[in-house]
Amino acid sequence: MKDYSIISLTDRPDLKDRLADWFHRKWSIPKEAYLESMEECLGGKEPVPQWYAVLDGEKVIAGTGIIENDFHDRKDLAPNLCALYVEPEYRCQGIAGRLLDYACKDMKSRGISVLYLITDHTSFYERYGWEYLCMVQGDGEAEMIRMYVHREEN
Numbered sequence: 001m002k003d004y005s006i007i008s009l010t011d012r013p014d015l016k017d018r019l020a021d022w023f024h025r026k027w028s029i030p031k032e033a034y035l036e037s038m039e040e041c042l043g044g045k046e047p048v049p050q051w052y053a054v055l056d057g058e059k060v061i062a063g064t065g066i067i068e069n070d071f072h073d074r075k076d077l078a079p080n081l082c083a084l085y086v087e088p089e090y091r092c093q094g095i096a097g098r099l100l101d102y103a104c105k106d107m108k109s110r111g112i113s114v115l116y117l118i119t120d121h122t123s124f125y126e127r128y129g130w131e132y133l134c135m136v137q138g139d140g141e142a143e144m145i146r147m148y149v150h151r152e153e154n
Contacts, residue, residue: 009051047110
């Protein structure tokens, strides 16, 4: 992964507005929802939520977050990695894998060693130590979606 840097929003609070806008453009969730979650992250009272980005210089090229629930019916399977996205021109360089590793290790340092995620991908996350767990019902979705789990060792 060239000279890209992985950052936690807690280390770069100056990026909050830019990151909220970036995630909004990728996922069409209102920017205000991201801002609210990022404010909670920066409040530092709880380990969840957390937000991460990969920067090429100061350009955001990838990001992900950790939230309590990623819009599904299994509220007991928490917290959830969410909103993982790598800009198309930066894909196939190992960026997503390094970002996933960084987020999992950071959460472990905050006392959370088990994370969940939902996805329609069927072979991507397994490469990075995630295991298929079960199918869950997405909020407002007709189809069930795959739930994965990751346990951070040591």
